[in-house]
Structure formats: C-alpha cells, structure tokens
Amino acid sequence: MILYYHPLSSYCWKVLIAFYENGTPFTPRMLEGEGVAHEWLALWPIGKFPLLRDSTRDMTVAEASIIIEYLATHEPGTFRPIPLNPDAALQVRMMDRLFDNYVMTPMQAIVADRLRPADSRDPYGVEQARALIAKAYALLETRIGAQGWAVGDNFTLADCAAAPALFYADRIAPISSDHPRLAAYLARLVARPSFARVLMEKEPWWPMFPFANG
Numbered sequence: 584m585i586l587y588y589h590p591l592s593s594y595c596w597k598v599l600i601a602f603y604e605n606g607t608p609f610t611p612r613m614l615e616g617e618g619v620a621h622e623w624l625a626l627w628p629i630g631k632f633p634l635l636r637d638s639t640r641d642m643t644v645a646e647a648s649i650i651i652e653y654l655a656t657h658e659p660g661t662f663r664p665i666p667l668n669p670d671a672a673l674q675v676r677m678m679d680r681l682f683d684n685y686v687m688t689p690m691q692a693i694v695a696d697r698l699r700p701a702d703s704r705d706p707y708g709v710e711q712a713r714a715l716i717a718k719a720y721a722l723l724e725t726r727i728g729a730q731g732w733a734v735g736d737n738f739t740l741a742d743c744a745a746a747p748a749l750f751y752a753d754r755i756a757p758i759s760s761d762h763p764r765l766a767a768y769l770a771r772l773v774a775r776p777s778f779a780r781v782l783m784e785k786e787p788w789w790p791m792f793p794f795a796n797g
Contacts, residue, residue, distance in 0.1 A: 584609040584658075587623040587634040590788045593687055593747035594647040595633040596781050600743045601651040603777035604662035648679055651740055664740035674734045678726070678741035682733075685719040686748040693755050697793040716756045724762045733768075738775070746772040750782075754794045 586602070586609050588595035602609055612619050614632060626643050627634045635644040635653065644653045651664050665672050689712035696709050727733065733741035749758070749769045758766045772778055789795050 585612050585636040585638070586610070587612045587614060587619070587626075587632055587636070589614050589632055590785045591792055592632060593691070593751055596747035596778075596785075597647045597743045598633045598635075598650050599781050599784075600746055600775075600777045601654055601662060601664060601740075603780055604738065604743075605654060605658065605660040606662075607654060607658045607660060648676075648683070648740060648744070651743060663737070664743065666734075666737070666739065671734065675739045675741045678733045679744045681719065681722070682741065682744035682748040685715055685722075686752050687744070689713070689715040689719075690748065690752040690755055694751075694793060713756055716752055720756075720758060720762050720765060723768075724765050727764045727768045729764055729767070732771075742772065742775075746775070746778045746781075750778075754792075 584607070586595075586598065588599070588611060590613060612622070614620055614623060623632070623634060624630060626636060627645055629645070631645065633647060633650060635650045636642075637644065637653075637657070640657065642653075644650050655662070655664050665675055692712040693709050696704050696712075699705075728735075732738050733745050745768070749765070749772065752758075753769060758769060760766075773782065
C-alpha cells in the first residue's frame with residue numbers, strides 16, 4: 584500500500600492514526616517534488632489528499648473516512664474503526680461527520696484565510712467559522728464522556744477524526760475551561776500512542792503552520 588500524504592494535513596493525520604492503530608505496513612509518499620505530485624495527480628486528478636494506492640488489488644481509494652473503512656475491510660488487524668453493532672456504527676459515523684464538518688472544516692477555513700494576502704482576507708467568513716467551532720465545542724461537551732472515547736470505550740473512526748480536528752482547532756480557538764470534558768478528551772487523544780507518533784513526525788514541518796506560535 585502506498586499513501587500519498589502531507590505531514591501537516593489534518594485529513595492525512597486521520598488516516599495515519601488508523602494505520603498506526605492497526606499496525607498495517609505501508610509506503611509513505613510525501614507530497615513534495617514534481618515526481619510524487621505527478622504520480623498522485625495521475626491517480627486522482629481532483630488533487631486532494633490523502634490518497635491510498637493498493638497495487639495488489641489495483642485499487643485507488645480517496646477520502647480519509649473511506650480509506651479507513653477500506654483498511655478495516657482488506658487489512659483487518661487489532662483496530663476496528665466501525666463497530667459491528669449497527670446502532671453503534673451509526674453513532675461512530677455520525678461523530679466522524681461532526682468532527683469533519685463542524686470542527687475540521689471551519690478550522691481549515693480560518694487557516695486558509697490566514698494564508699491569503701492581507702487584502703484578500705474574509706473577516707466575516709472567519710467570524711462565521713469561529714462561531715461554528717464554538718457551537719461544535721458546546722455540542723461535543725455534552726456528548727463526550729468523562730472517560731473513554733468519542734463513542735463508548737473503544738477507539739474508533741470517530742476518534743481518528745477527532746484527534747486532528749481538535750488539535751488544530753485548539754490552536755486557533757482554544758478549548759476553554761467551559762468545556763472540561765472536551766479538554767480532557769483532547770488530552771487523552773494526544774497521549775494515544777498512534778496520535779503521539781503523528782505529532783512527533785510532523786515536527787520538522789510544524790513551523791509552516793500559520794498558527795504554530797499562536
């Protein structure tokens with residue numbers, strides 16, 4: 584398996600966490616240099632990452648959540664991202680969407696705005712994105728338990744989504760003392776070996792993140 588990725592991409596982190604949880608070997612292809620970029624775009628002209636290429640099955644798999652489910656289907660290991668129980672599976676998928684759509688997406692909008700030239704920035708759009716993150720924090724505070732993970736006691740797809748979303752969002756819109764359960768949950772995620780490995784590996788590129796120093 585070949586994974587095309589960028590070491591600061593939140594959605595790439597989501598997939599890397601799943602690979603590390605499962606212990607599945609893969610070849611990382613970091614998107615730097617024309618050669619790797621050419622390979623990646625030939626496989627996926629949409630130009631989004633992460634992208635998984637499984638040559639043994641002649642499969643190209645895009646979208647982080649789908650890559651993780653593909654991993655569970657074709658490389659089953661110790662990590663079960665989607666529970667067998669149908670109701671629990673729906674809860675995991677719902678929380679996955681919540682973290683992606685209402686934490687990760689507005690966080691990325693704020694980052695993208697910071698990277699624009701000053702005269703092209705969108706203060707109103709940033710304000711809307713911050714408001715959505717605040718709503719998501721309030722909702723998550725009611726849904727995350729005092730212990731355990733996003734949905735019950737098992738680490739799942741929802742936690743793979745939560746880790747990068749909350750880690751990055753907390754740099755932009757810090758999780759306040761009004762959300763103690765959410766803050767404690769983020770601390771558990773950061774301590775998880777799979778995510779700790781991702782965070783260690785991103786260090787050489789971290790200064791590129793526009794909010795790295797606040």
